[in-house]
Amino acid sequence: MKNRKIPAVLLAFACMFCTEAFAQNATLVSPNQKVSVELCSRQNSDAGSWYLKVSYQNGVKQTEVIPQINLGLLRSDQDFSKALRLVRTGKPVSIHEDYTAVHGKRAHCTNQANELTVAFETPSKAKLNLIMRAYNDGVAFRYEFPEKSGSFVVKDELTAYSIPDSTKRWLEKFNPANEGLYSSMVDGKVQQDWGYPALFNTPDKSCWYLIHEADLDRNYCGSKLSNAGTGTEYKITFPDQWNGRGKGESQPTVTLPWKSPWRVIVVGSLADIVESTLVDDVCPPSVVTKTDWIKPGIASWNYWSDNHGTKDYKTVCEFADLAAAMGWPYTLLDWEWDAMGNGGKLEDALKYIKSKGLKPLMWYNSGGDHTWVSATPKDRMLTHENRVEEFTKLKNLGVAGVKIDFFESEKQDMIKYYLDILDDAAKFGMMVYFHGCLVPRGWARTYPHLMTYEGVRGAEWYNNGPEFTTTAPEHNTVLPFTRNVVGAMDYTPVTFTNSQFPHTTSYGHELALSVVFESGIEHFADRPEGYYALPDAARTFLKEVPNTWDNTKLLDGYPGKYIIIARQKGNDWYIGGISAENMREKRTKLEFGFLPEGVKYKLTLIADGKHDKEFSTQYLVVDKSSSVDIKMLRRGGFVASLRPLL
CATH class of the missing domain: 2.60.40.1180 (Golgi alpha-mannosidase II)
Known part of the structure; x- marks a missing residue:
């Protein structure tokens, strides 16, 4: 992996400073000259409130992608939005990065960007930096509190994307499991909370863009977009207090120095959107140094055709036989494996699965007071001590990975829980699949054993x-x-028979x-006879198709x-x-x-x-x-x- 930040002495086209209005307005342009982001002063002075503009150059035509992205944060001690004085505009740097992904839409990922850091201060001299990047396929920006000490509550984030009417948009009404349907609209008349990612097409149809967030860590909460009361302005919004049965705080507590998640806007043609790895690109490199134990693959799965399939030993064996016959490496034991009967218990099933040359995956309830779901096994993933005990058992039983369900919140405490699971799982060589969960935030680059997420209908x-x-x-x-x-998106696809x-x-x-x-572990959901009945060509295709x-x-x-x-x-x-x-x-x-x-x-x-x-x-x-x-x-x-x- 290469990661180079080179001082850009001659980035004449990459970073230009406007002189017609206010000298400190800065425009950062991507290396390929197609994407630009401009920092603007609302008061046309060096103090006040600030916003960004995003543009796209498509041949000779320039499109204003987002005319205004309001900036700012409200911290428990003061306001970082209304009276920000620009103190310094740093030197632009050029970023070029290459890395290898264990799974995903592209094995060898490369990205280029120009980066600029702008320093502000409040009337009380508190510091806030804005870090901007212009990539060849989009824009990313984040906030930074650079001071070395202090702990504060972020009361609100004021980042808001102004989306003009006549912009085509595909938005999903937010729910904590992220399992809604996308709706297509051309204006902001429907006013509510929306989940990530959000897709837009400019009124002139020449440019597409997708809004998301990435590099979410323990120092913040997950966010969503809301145009409630504003229509055309989609504001970053924290989780509702009722999420996760009301457990945890909606407003995150940050310890300085601190950086926010990246606010990511993928920009370009539809192909640029679909092919982009930008959400992963902005995230930290893998913390797992040895990755040969991380094995993507296809799994058979008995829940879709029989919601209590894992309770039945004979059904489990039939799905193991299916995976073996199709050459798939995995079969998943979903909920109720701890109540298995009809000829065998868990240990018998694991022995049978391994005798077929397969690796078992196993389901867990995330547990805790954040979920009403009482299905067992519950609480075995809840604490570090629980996980160490359970992962030790699973490793000895030859289990390759865990599916963990029912998170129901994106508050800061739940983000910490997700990442704690990934840290502990890595120590035991255990692959992870999140279910009933948030949508990806780029974690698979940092934690490549995170194979897939549900977060989809x-x-x-x-x-x-x-x-x-x-x-x-x-x-x-x-x-x-x-x-x-x-x-990664585990939709549990490819069914030919019917479920309920x-x-x-x-x-x-x-x-x-x-x-x-695309999914790092893909659970093909049909019952065995659905695959066995296929004609040779289709069945052979499913035996050979990579994931x-x-x-x-x-x-x-x-x-x-x-x-x-x-x-x-x-x-x-x-x-x-x-x-x-x-x-x-x-x-x-x-x-x-x-x-x-x-x-x-x-x-x-x-x-x-x-x-x-x-x-x-x-x-x-x-x-x-x-x-x-x-x-x-x-x-x-x-x-x-x-x-x-x-």
Whole structure:
């Protein structure tokens, strides 16, 4: 891993100082000259309140992306927003960083940015720094209290994004489990709290941007966006006091010196959004020095088809047999493993699973007073002592990872709990999956054994009522542009039979989710007969499809309508496409311009057949100049694999 900060003596284009109005206004431009962020004074003087503007250069056209981002914090001792005097503008530095990701949308990550630190002080001489970065694919900024001592409560963060009406937006109403549906709007008439990430398209359609936060640590709480009472202004907002059964404080306590999480805005084309690793890029490098024990992979999972499946030893064995037959490395023992019967107990199940060459994963209730859920085992992850005892047992039993559920809050105490779990799990070589949880904040870069999160309305919702039967097709085409951009997402996809309520997506659509969605551990959710009954080509595809990638490219798509995405593993490529169209077929031309020159590939294309439970399979030879016509049924989809011809 390389991380270089080079004093920028000649960054004439990277950092420019405006002279027409107020000399200290600073504009920071990305290395590729496309993204810029400008610091502005509201009073046109060196003291008062401040805001940022974000712009995007698309060829000869410049787009004002966000006209105003209000800045400031309210600390328990004073106001850091209304009377900030600019003391110093630091020298710009150039950042270039390369690192390797254990799992995710890209194995080798590289990012470039220009950074500028601006120092302010209040009338009482208290210090506040604003750190700004302009990346090739976005903007990030954070606050810093640089003083060396002191402990304070942050009463409010005043960061607020002004989003003009006529801006298309995809927003999810906030709930602590982050399991809502995204709504598409063009204005701010719906006023409430919204979860991350939030996707926007400028009124001129030339630029997209996605707002999120990253590098959230123990020194702050998670936040959300709220336009309540303002409409067009989306303000950073702390958790509600009722979250987590009212346990913990909504306002975070900070100890100086202190830095806030990064406020991240991914900027560019839709492809720039989908392919970005910016949320991970701004986070600290891995704290795990030896990562060979961290093994991404696919798991069989019995809960979707039988909500009490792990209570039954014979069901557990059937799902272990499924994983073994499909070549998947894991099977998950969900809740009620401590009440297992019908021929065997936990130890018998673990022995059987390991006899098949598999590694077991096990579910836990996060426990504590923050959740009403009484399902056991409970409280075994709650304290450091609990975790050491439990991880010691699990290591001796050959368990590879834990799924921990029901966090129900993003208050500071819960953020500390998440990170404490990850620290202890790393010491025992234990992979972790969070469920009923926050959405990713870039932690997988720092803690690569954090394999995935729920934080999404996934296939489990087919158990919860009839709503998902009708909303899933469109929802599935929104997620790759929103939730899955910012980190691993265990939607528990790829189901062909039905759970409590049926799905209307085609078999081609369901098969494509194995590529369209990304997750470090992917739980394929169908019952064994759902996979065994597939035709050879589709079943072989699910045996071979990776779930961690060397590269990711968006080929085509639009949120809520369709997506076609290509992912690379070694020399092979995999393509997944899905449509939300409810009334008619979608026909598209699949082109291969992303392939290298002079190399021919064997294409296996598995698309919708004559009806939604049938496949049509073709085998072709293609190269960079080829194209193939594809038909997707209503709510349909397709997959393709490409392997170089020897």
